[in-house]
Amino acid sequence: MTENQGLAxxxxxxxxxxxxxxAEAQASGVPCTPVRDLIGRSDLAAAYAVQAxxxxxxxxxxxxxxxxxxxxxxxxxxxQLGVDxxxxxxxxxxxxxxxGGAIPAGRILQPRIEAEIxxxxxxDLAEGPLDTAQVRDAIAYGVAALEVCGSRIxxxxxxxGDTVADNASSGAYVLGTHRRTLAETEPAxxxxxxxxNGTEVSTGTGAACLGDPVEAVAWLARTARExxxxxxxxxxxxxxxxxxxxxxxxxxxxxxxLSGFGAVTVHFSEGEGA
Numbered sequence: 587m588t589e590n591q592g593l594a595x596x597x598x599x600x601x602x603x604x605x606x607x608x609a610e611a612q613a614s615g616v617p618c619t620p621v622r623d624l625i626g627r628s629d630l631a632a633a634y635a636v637q638a639x640x641x642x643x644x645x646x647x648x649x650x651x652x653x654x655x656x657x658x659x660x661x662x663x664x665x666q667l668g669v670d671x672x673x674x675x676x677x678x679x680x681x682x683x684x685x686g687g688a689i690p691a692g693r694i695l696q697p698r699i700e701a702e703i704x705x706x707x708x709x710d711l712a713e714g715p716l717d718t719a720q721v722r723d724a725i726a727y728g729v730a731a732l733e734v735c736g737s738r739i740x741x742x743x744x745x746x747g748d749t750v751a752d753n754a755s756s757g758a759y760v761l762g763t764h765r766r767t768l769a770e771t772e773p774a775x776x777x778x779x780x781x782x783n784g785t786e787v788s789t790g791t792g793a794a795c796l797g798d799p800v801e802a803v804a805w806l807a808r809t810a811r812e813x814x815x816x817x818x819x820x821x822x823x824x825x826x827x828x829x830x831x832x833x834x835x836x837x838x839x840x841x842x843x844l845s846g847f848g849a850v851t852v853h854f855s856e857g858e859g860a
């Protein structure tokens with residue numbers, strides 16, 4: 587565990603206040619000011635404590651954990667935030683939307699979308715070296731995926747602490763239906779194209795995600811174990827963006843096509859309840 591993943595310097599009351607601020611933003615639909623005034627810009631222990639507090643609130647409301655997402659897998663984004671490692675967030679069942687489905691307007695604050703490979707685990711990643719070989723063996727299959735990131739923080743004015751506290755800016759996710767094992771498709775060699783309303787807006791490759799999306803999952807497996815909550819069989823792992831993230835608005839239709847994994851599509855409804 588790194589120094590910043592050790593003991594939080596923020597007080598318990600500050601951590602609770604940060605979680606409450608983010609919860610109010612989500613409930614009201616009005617983004618809030620950054621929480622770094624309460625927990626600091628780069629105190630990972632404090633930021634993950636806020637995230638954990640927020641997830642506990644959601645679980646108490648009846649939500650169920652379905653997996654994790656990995657963020658900050660791009661070197662360019664890491665440089666922007668002054669960090670040298672990814673971060674992670676927790677996926678919940680009410681974040682999942684079907685391929686070809688619609689996400690209601692207002693469901694996600696300040697939505698931005700990116701294309702990735704999602705992996706579903708067939709085995710726990712709790713014991714052993716958690717190296718690349720073990721992680722590859724634990725992956726049942728991969729699918730094309732769209733992650734809709736959202737920020738409860740106004741204007742995406744985020745430091746590392748802000749985004750980690752905000753559940754790594756998680757919003758929603760969509761999994762494709764074309765399942766491929768690692769024996770069938772090598773993630774590092776995948777080529778991605780993402781369109782919004784038929785216009786290509788983002789391209790990339792599997793190598794853009796920490797050199798290999800499987801390496802990103804290995805990082806997460808080790809980090810999750812350090813935090814005392816290992817990855818489990820059946821969970822979904824969003825492994826990180828393959829290309830630049832793009833903003834979306836109501837009425838948009840987004841499709842990502844990943845070589846070997848097929849396509850995945852989502853629509854953003856113009857009505858709140860659509």
